[in-house]
Amino acid sequence: MSLYFGTIFRRKSFWCYRYLFELREDNDACKKAQQTGAFYLFHDLAPLLQASGRGYLVPRLSLSELEGLLGKFGQGAQRIEESVLIGCSDQHEAWFALDLGLNSSSSKHASLPKSELEAELKASFITMRKALLQLNSMDSSLLFTAQALLRWHDSHQFCSKSGQPTIKNMAGSKRVCPSNKIIYYPQMAPVVITLLSDGARCLLARQSSFPKGLYSALAGFCDIGENVEEAVRREVAEEVGLDVERLQYSASQHWPFPNSSLMIACHATVKPGQTEIQVNLRELEAAAWFSRDEVVTALRRTGSTLQQQNEAFPFLLPPKLAIAHQLIKEWVEQTCSSLTA
Numbered sequence: 001m002s003l004y005f006g007t008i009f010r011r012k013s014f015w016c017y018r019y020l021f022e023l024r025e026d027n028d029a030c031k032k033a034q035q036t037g038a039f040y041l042f043h044d045l046a047p048l049l050q051a052s053g054r055g056y057l058v059p060r061l062s063l064s065e066l067e068g069l070l071g072k073f074g075q076g077a078q079r080i081e082e083s084v085l086i087g088c089s090d091q092h093e094a095w096f097a098l099d100l101g102l103n104s105s106s107s108k109h110a111s112l113p114k115s116e117l118e119a120e121l122k123a124s125f126i127t128m129r130k131a132l133l134q135l136n137s138m139d140s141s142l143l144f145t146a147q148a149l150l151r152w153h154d155s156h157q158f159c160s161k162s163g164q165p166t167i168k169n170m171a172g173s174k175r176v177c178p179s180n181k182i183i184y185y186p187q188m189a190p191v192v193i194t195l196l197s198d199g200a201r202c203l204l205a206r207q208s209s210f211p212k213g214l215y216s217a218l219a220g221f222c223d224i225g226e227n228v229e230e231a232v233r234r235e236v237a238e239e240v241g242l243d244v245e246r247l248q249y250s251a252s253q254h255w256p257f258p259n260s261s262l263m264i265a266c267h268a269t270v271k272p273g274q275t276e277i278q279v280n281l282r283e284l285e286a287a288a289w290f291s292r293d294e295v296v297t298a299l300r301r302t303g304s305t306l307q308q309q310n311e312a313f314p315f316l317l318p319p320k321l322a323i324a325h326q327l328i329k330e331w332v333e334q335t336c337s338s339l340t341a
């Protein structure tokens with residue numbers, strides 16, 4: 001078993017994209033790639049991680065190590081066919097993810113005992129929410145992708161038209177209904193996330209489900225038929241009763257919670273003189289304008305490890321891996337440069 005120190009995910013090269021395309025299209029090539037590939041393990045959608053100092057390392061198994069592990073638990077190599085392709089290195093080492101703990105009604109394979117697996121692998125299956133505060137951005141991108149794909153396969157085992165079991169291709173990039181040939185592809189829900197500013201302050205909000213004291217940018221699922229601009233205007237109006245004036249796209253992020261979302265992050269401004277917030281209490285617990293100084297203080301306290309809220313620091317910001325954090329940081333930098341310009 002080998003461990004990676006945060007270098008597994010970076011911008012892919014042209015060759016890497018082409019190689020992944022081939023593996024998705026060609027079941028035989030994908031099966032062959034497993035022989036020299038690396039496998040990331042999950043148990044009921046929780047990734048296998050190994051504690052190291054204050055963080056985590058991500059263990060990977062070779063095909064022979066995985067076969068040996070499955071053998072110890074009385075399972076054959078057939079189980080490996082449930083794995084999904086999640087990426088590759090520039091040297092064409094293909095990376096796969098396999099969940100040994102899912103217990104689907106249609107699965108041919110039983111869930112393996114978590115604690116016994118952990119003892120055998122000398123590592124732990126940690127929930128993604130917990131791991132989020134510890135992982136670096138490279139590892140988290142790969143594990144987010146893996147978890148999203150594994151979850152999608154687990155919940156799309158049957159054709160919604162014929163009711164028949166669907167069949168996964170080797171890479172796991174689609175499932176097909178054998179009776180009517182309908183092809184199902186993994187899906188993401190588009191979500192807009194907006195940092196609203198009145199020039200001097202930014203608007204942050206919290207839901208009752210957030211950790212105590214945590215405030216974030218306004219977010220919401222796009223309605224069917226909407227474009228990004230319409231979704232931003234609607235969400236801002238629905239949640240805080242304000243009109244968006246200017247809108248600027250910033251960046252995007254794949255986010256695994258609650259299922260699989262494509263977060264589309266924007267900066268927006270309100271119309272001058274129209275800053276009175278009307279919180280929609282069916283959606284939010286609270287929303288308020290925060291000054292640059294308040295945000296800068298809160299940003300300084302946002303580490304990659306768990307934050308503690310206390311009286312001196314009345315509010316907390318999302319962790320560094322969340323795109324909300326990047327939006328807030330960008331706003332601070334922009335207001336700083338406009339102050340010094």
Ligand SMILES: NC(=O)C1=CN([C@@H]2O[C@H](COP(=O)(O)OP(=O)(O)OC[C@H]3O[C@@H](n4cnc5c(N)ncnc54)[C@H](OP(=O)(O)O)[C@@H]3O)[C@@H](O)[C@H]2O)C=CC1
Pocket residue numbers: 189191193216217218219220221253255257258261263283318322323324325
């Ligand atoms: N990465 C980041 O930085 C951040 C990510 N987020 C993510 O953004 C997502 C959206 O934010 P949120 O404010 O909750 O969204 P919304 O404001 O859209 O409110 C959520 C509600 O929308 C309804 N809804 C509509 N479409 C969907 C769908 N496709 N999936 C689930 N619910 C849907 C549900 O209502 P009902 O149950 O009544 O049907 C749900 O409770 C969250 O899941 C959160 O994880 C949020 C902030 C920061």
Ligand SMILES: [Mg+2]
Pocket residue numbers: 218219220239283
């Ligand atoms: Mg919302």
